[in-house]
Amino acid sequence: MSRIDQRFAALKAAGRTGLIPFVTAGDPVPEHTVALMHALVDAGADVIELGVPFSDPMADGPVIQHASERAIAKGVGLPDVLTWAAQFRERDQSTPIVLMGYLNPVEIRGFQRFADEAVKAGVDGVLLVDCPLEEAEVLAPLRNAGLQQILLAAPTTAPERMAQLCEAADGFLYYVSFAGITGAGRLSTQDIAARVADIRKHAKAPVAVGFGVKDAQSAKAISGFADAVVIGSALVERLGGAKTASEITAKIDDFLRPIRAALDAA
Amino acid sequence: MPTIQDFHQWPDPHGRFGDFGGQYVAETLMAPLAELTEAYLRLREDPEFLAELDRDLTYYVGRPSPIYHAERLSKHIGGARILLKREDLNHTGAHKINNTIGQALVAKRMGKPRVIAETGAGQHGVATATVAARFGLKCVVYMGAVDIERQKINVYRMKLLGAEVVPVTSGSKTLKDALNEAMRDWVTNVADTFYIIGTVAGPHPYPMMVRDFNAIVGREARVQMLEQYGRLPDVLTACVGGGSNAIGLFHAFLNDSGVRMVGAEAAGEGIATGHHAASLAAGRPGVLHGNRTYVLCDDNGQITETHSVSAGLDYPGVGPEHAFLKDAGRADYVGVTDDEALEAFHLLARTEGILAALESSHAVAQALKLARELPKDGIVLCNLSGRGDKDVHTIAAREGVQV
Numbered sequence: 210m211s212r213i214d215q216r217f218a219a220l221k222a223a224g225r226t227g228l229i230p231f232v233t234a235g236d237p238v239p240e241h242t243v244a245l246m247h248a249l250v251d252a253g254a255d256v257i258e259l260g261v262p263f264s265d266p267m268a269d270g271p272v273i274q275h276a277s278e279r280a281i282a283k284g285v286g287l288p289d290v291l292t293w294a295a296q297f298r299e300r301d302q303s304t305p306i307v308l309m310g311y312l313n314p315v316e317i318r319g320f321q322r323f324a325d326e327a328v329k330a331g332v333d334g335v336l337l338v339d340c341p342l343e344e345a346e347v348l349a350p351l352r353n354a355g356l357q358q359i360l361l362a363a364p365t366t367a368p369e370r371m372a373q374l375c376e377a378a379d380g381f382l383y384y385v386s387f388a389g390i391t392g393a394g395r396l397s398t399q400d401i402a403a404r405v406a407d408i409r410k411h412a413k414a415p416v417a418v419g420f421g422v423k424d425a426q427s428a429k430a431i432s433g434f435a436d437a438v439v440i441g442s443a444l445v446e447r448l449g450g451a452k453t454a455s456e457i458t459a460k461i462d463d464f465l466r467p468i469r470a471a472l473d474a475a
Numbered sequence: 476m477p478t479i480q481d482f483h484q485w486p487d488p489h490g491r492f493g494d495f496g497g498q499y500v501a502e503t504l505m506a507p508l509a510e511l512t513e514a515y516l517r518l519r520e521d522p523e524f525l526a527e528l529d530r531d532l533t534y535y536v537g538r539p540s541p542i543y544h545a546e547r548l549s550k551h552i553g554g555a556r557i558l559l560k561r562e563d564l565n566h567t568g569a570h571k572i573n574n575t576i577g578q579a580l581v582a583k584r585m586g587k588p589r590v591i592a593e594t595g596a597g598q599h600g601v602a603t604a605t606v607a608a609r610f611g612l613k614c615v616v617y618m619g620a621v622d623i624e625r626q627k628i629n630v631y632r633m634k635l636l637g638a639e640v641v642p643v644t645s646g647s648k649t650l651k652d653a654l655n656e657a658m659r660d661w662v663t664n665v666a667d668t669f670y671i672i673g674t675v676a677g678p679h680p681y682p683m684m685v686r687d688f689n690a691i692v693g694r695e696a697r698v699q700m701l702e703q704y705g706r707l708p709d710v711l712t713a714c715v716g717g718g719s720n721a722i723g724l725f726h727a728f729l730n731d732s733g734v735r736m737v738g739a740e741a742a743g744e745g746i747a748t749g750h751h752a753a754s755l756a757a758g759r760p761g762v763l764h765g766n767r768t769y770v771l772c773d774d775n776g777q778i779t780e781t782h783s784v785s786a787g788l789d790y791p792g793v794g795p796e797h798a799f800l801k802d803a804g805r806a807d808y809v810g811v812t813d814d815e816a817l818e819a820f821h822l823l824a825r826t827e828g829i830l831a832a833l834e835s836s837h838a839v840a841q842a843l844k845l846a847r848e849l850p851k852d853g854i855v856l857c858n859l860s861g862r863g864d865k866d867v868h869t870i871a872a873r874e875g876v877q878v
Contacts, residue, residue: 264777265651265763267658268501274645286775312499312762314776339499339762343489361502365665370505385503 212305212333213357213380216255217415217436226472227437228253228428229417230444230465231309233260233276234293235285241454242293248458250304253469256381258336258439261290261310268338272442276449287314287323291330298331307334307359307380312347320347324354334359334380342377359383362408364400371408378414381437386418402434409436425471432472440468479803482729485796490679490766493802495795498678500765504658507665512680514585519687524584531576532691535609536566538573539695542703542856547826554846555853558708559829559839560696560724562860569832569861570689570720571602575671577688579606582669589613589668593657595622595650595716596787596834597629598861599673604638612669614638617656619649622786629865647780650716650790654764674717675794678765682794689723696856697727704854710735710845713858714837715808716752716788718797720860725806735807738797739841741783742810752781754793755801755808763792769801784813784873785833785866811837817870819843820863832861833869 210218220227230249234242246257262280266273294306308327315323315337327335334357340348341361348358357380362371364386374382386401401418409416418431419439428438447464451457485492490512498508518524532538540561549557562570575592582590590612594600600616607614616633620642623630633640646652654677661670675682675689700707711728713721715738728734743751751757754769761770763778771779771791783789800806816833819840823829831839835858842857849855863870871878 262777264646264772265655267655267764268503268662270659271645278646281777286777288775313770313772313778316761317759317772317774317776338501339765341498341500341502341505343505344497344499363501363503363506365503365506367506367509 211355211357211380212303213256213307216305217381220255220436226432226435227255227417228465228469228472229256229258229419229437229439230254231258231260231439231441232448233262233273233280233445234290235262235280235283236276236445237279237448237451237457239280239283239285239289241457243296244454245457245461246293246297247300248461249465250301252461252465254304254465255437256305256307258307258309258441259290259294261287261308261314263311263314266311270442272446276445287318291326291332294332295330305333306331307336308332309336310338312337312340316347320350324350324356327356328354333357336361336383342373361385364404372411375408375411376413378412381415381417382408382412383439384408384416384418386421398430401431405434425467428468429471438472479805482805485799486679486683490683492682492796492799494760495767495798496679496682497767498765499762499767500678501662503662504678507661508678508680515581515680515684518581518584524580528577528580531580532573536572536576537564538691539699540564542696542699545823545827548823549846551822551826552843552846555709555849555851555855557842557846558854558856559859560692560856562692562720562858563829563831563835563862567602567605568864569598569602570692570723570858571599571673572605573691573723574673574685574688574719575599575602575606578669578671578684579610579612582612582671583610585669587667587669589615589664590671591615591617591657591660591668592671592673593617593650593653594673595619595653595789596785597622597626597633597865598787600638600640601629601632601636603671603673604633604636607638608636615660616640617643617653617660619647619653620644621648622650622653625869626786626865628868650786651764651778651792658764674719675722675796676717676764676766676768676792682766682796685719686722686726686796689719690726692720692723692858693725693727696724700856706854707731707734708854708856709849710737711856712737712739712838712841712845714739714788714834714860715755715793715797716741716790716834717792718794720858722794722796724858725800729805736800736805737841737845738806738808739811739837740808741785741788741837742812743782743784745812746810750782751810752783752789752791753810754791755797756810760798766795768792768795768798784816784869785837787832787834788837809841811840815840817873820870829859830863831859832863833866835860836863
């Protein structure tokens with residue numbers, strides 16, 4: 210059983226909602242990325258989504274785009290992200306790591322080479338935003354190496370296609386809760402609840418809900434009907450400007466602990 | 476790759492041109508792209524739609540555009556005859572309107588009251604603002620802050636036409652960033668918004684649809700060649716940024732195996748300097764803006780900033796069909812430097828009284844090279860894709876002239 214599957218099984222057994230923070234690797238300070246990841250786990254993260262910086266993040270809003278630009282300006286690339294994942298694994302063998310990003314850095318690295326390196330580094334899954342199911346053939350080397358491909362589902366996804374996604378879901382299915390870029394604030398909880406309930410009935414994997422979740426209250430609203438909550442832009446924005454590892458840890462604690470508590474109280 | 480007989484069969488139903496093209500987009504865009512694909516495939520067979528398009532191309536755009544024998548230019552070079560396909564004579568001054576008229580009509584038929592576009596040189600933005608005014612559609616144009624600075628006149632033209640121009644300050648602040656921003660707008664406002672992409676890039680069906688609307692250039696030219704010269708040209712040339720004017724000229728000739736094709740990419744300050752935008756000549760296969768194609772990127776897969784004197788060629792990717800034609804050996808793609816393009820610009824102005832766009836001046840420069848290699852009875856057909864009025868300030872500034 211993969212680390213992701215084990216983690217979701219444990220959450221289910223405990224009746225808890227998973228907390229999946231997203232951070233852009235290398236932001237705000239490249240050297241503190243590993244410390245930052247451990248701080249996420251200490252504050253209650255169940256899975257870490259680690260963003261691979263890309264120059265042209267088409268599906269992301271300004272917050273994550275700027276985090277990417279800052280990291281790239283400091284020279285951060287896919288090799289660094291893999292190195293940090295491996296260093297994180299030295300101390301934490303149980304928290305799943307999902308690399309989230311765009312296809313080009315992986316393609317340029319070489320699919321087979323990336324697959325081997327990622328598995329060796331202790332990465333568990335990949336979420337490649339611009340690689341929908343229809344184009345996923347190219348990711349065969351990744352899947353064969355044991356990396357789970359996390360798929361996205363959206364409010365605009367047609368019923369027939371949703372059935373395909375539910376069938377192909379591996380690790381978890383990431384439902385983006387409104388038709389838009391990351392970090393914008395539109396969220397009708399009722400709409401999401403109805404859609405997610407339906408998806409959970411059919412999906413072969415747990416369902417995580419994200420996009421637009423920004424605090425304990427909005428996270429708690431989702432925890433009633435989702436297997437996990439993803440928090441990205443709001444966290445990345447909080448971390449911006451932090452300089453030392455202790456500053457980063459303090460900001461993560463301030464932000465994530467109330468969310469963790471709200472999820473557990475739900 | 477097996478020998479390809481029929482180049483007109485592409486793309487396949489998945490939007491792929493061999494290994495290139497496809498739909499590399501976020502899940503949120505899959506439904507709108509499916510909706511667009513379905514609507515467009517229906518409309519391209521719809522006689523009423525095609526008749527409406529044809530009427531606007533004739534009476535609004537001013538088609539057909541002539542083929543002009545640049546005699547004094549040809550004589551100056553002393554080689555083959557150079558013919559110019561005069562897309563600069565279209566309404567708004569470039570080939571771009573062939574596509575925007577087509578997409579605006581699709582938007583209208585799909586019931587979308589708002590259109591958005593990205594623009595580099597501003598030509599596509601102007602062409603979009605123009606057709607938006609023509610059809611009564613709300614129009615928002617995304618443009619890189621750097622491009623806004625170097626194309627002030629086009630920015631003002633768009634505003635006069637009633638469009639809102641939104642400066643894009645992310646990344647390199649040029650065309651690729653404007654495209655990212657327009658894509659984000661589309662993802663957020665898909666219900667009432669149609670995204671008019673200006674080149675043969677982006678996810679399927681855009682490379683096919685934009686090509687189809689520009690393919691009138693080659694269809695006309697092929698008929699005009701046979702009527703006026705009784706033969707096809709020996710070689711076609713056109714500039715390639717995203718590649719819409721080039722594919723527009725090439726497409727009708729792809730199955731004419733005797734006709735060579737050469738795309739002129741922006742070599743900027745020279746390919747060896749790294750300051751260029753020659754994705755096919757110097758890039759590698761990758762994924763950008765929704766399709767697999769040749770891209771300019773570093774070893775980490777980050778898209779690199781490009782350079783060209785012409786904003787319209789300043790793009791680190793290229794239409795996937797060009798990537799396919801390159802790998803299939805059907806077309807060659809070569810670099811033309813800023814200096815070569817400027818020299819061609821001046822030569823054409825002085826010998827023929829035509830101010831070409833800086834983009835098109837790259838094609839003219841390539842036509843001069845090709846004409847030198849061919850015998851006097853040879854024919855080079857060059858797509859003069861746009862007029863140069865918009866570039867007068869850029870040229871003056873570069874040459875230290877106060878206007």
